[in-house]
Amino acid sequence: MRKSAVLCSVLLFTFMLLSFGTVHAESTFIVADSLIDPLNGKVVSRPLVEIQGERIVAVTTGGEPPGNAKVIDLGSATILPGLADLHTHLTFGPSDFGYKGLAVSTTDQAVHGVANARKTLMAGFTIARNLGAKGYSDVSVRDAIEEGVIPGPRLQVSGQMLGSTGGHCDNNRLPVEYDVTNGGVADGPWAVRQKVRENRKYGADVTKFCATGGTLSKGTNPGVRQYTFEEMQAIVDESHTLGMPVAAHAHGTEGILFAIKAGVDSIEHSSLIDEEGLKLAKKNGTFLSINAYTPTYMVENGEAMGMLPESVEKARKLAEKRLQNYRTAIAAGARIVFGSDSATYPHGDNAKQFSVYVDLGMLPLEAIQSATTVAAESLGTVGDTGAVAAGYYADIIAVEGDPLKDISVLENVTFVMKGGRVYKSPE
């Protein structure tokens, strides 16, 4: 064949491939009664969502899908973008606290993570951040989901939590002769940098570290700072250099301030945040992840769940003040993201937190935004998740009723689509 003839055949072949692609790219259409659009803060009635592959290609209103198209008719349901939970612990559960937790291995955690990832997805959470797991069990769960081996939300994971010796992210339940130290423990600026690098090496997307004590650890005080400013700065600098955002577990006022000043991306729990902390978080664009469902839940169920008596007592002491501060943070217009701290309550009940957010002063739409648009800003997934709009992943859920009138309807998700694939359908 002459050169030009070869070129012609190549062009023709390319053209055929392209047209084959366009003509046969099959669209699926979703129709429903209404769509909550958190991006524009409005409700769209009779939405028609066109999906090709894993993405949404068009969202129109009032139209009819083409005659022979594949249609998912959700009838009287309200559709919304898939929800996000920015603080989960998929690899363990409510029965793994106290001394019982000492018997849980890294492989046990990976197996539990498989089951809990499924529960979380079925509850309408199509994206989640896992903050703290034994070893890299959460990396394995994330990868298996991405490879399509198991169902679950899109995941960003931290691997081992960084923490100081004897701190909240260490394990203080056994005496010295057992020589038990959590994998993420590191002291001093260079050691914490090394630990961040190690987490990155083994697949972590995000850094989680403990900036204060906590309720569930033995012998720590939630109000007391852990790590020096220098150590926090080193964690943030190293993580950011490697492209990893930083989430700081912080209950106490000073730990919160230090962490925000060190440049963390989110404060987890934010329990004893004061006016200065709120102002600084706003100024620096720090997200506050508030787990408002668990304070009361832990006080009521902690003992039955096998938590250490001191943990239940710490939770009790903290609960009221914490909820008051959350109310103040909401009123002050803080950038609040939905983080539930799953595992401290049964997996799959994540959406129960929405009602608490509304009780604490959020509008239902704001509560939904905390788990969609604001969450996407925090996760760095704007344009991919948090909205039902052209170009976004086809991560769509449905509920019966109007969540803007009764936010608790989000606790009963009837339909879940992630990346164009249906995982749950109305019965």
Ligand SMILES: [Zn+2]
């Ligand atoms: Zn947590």
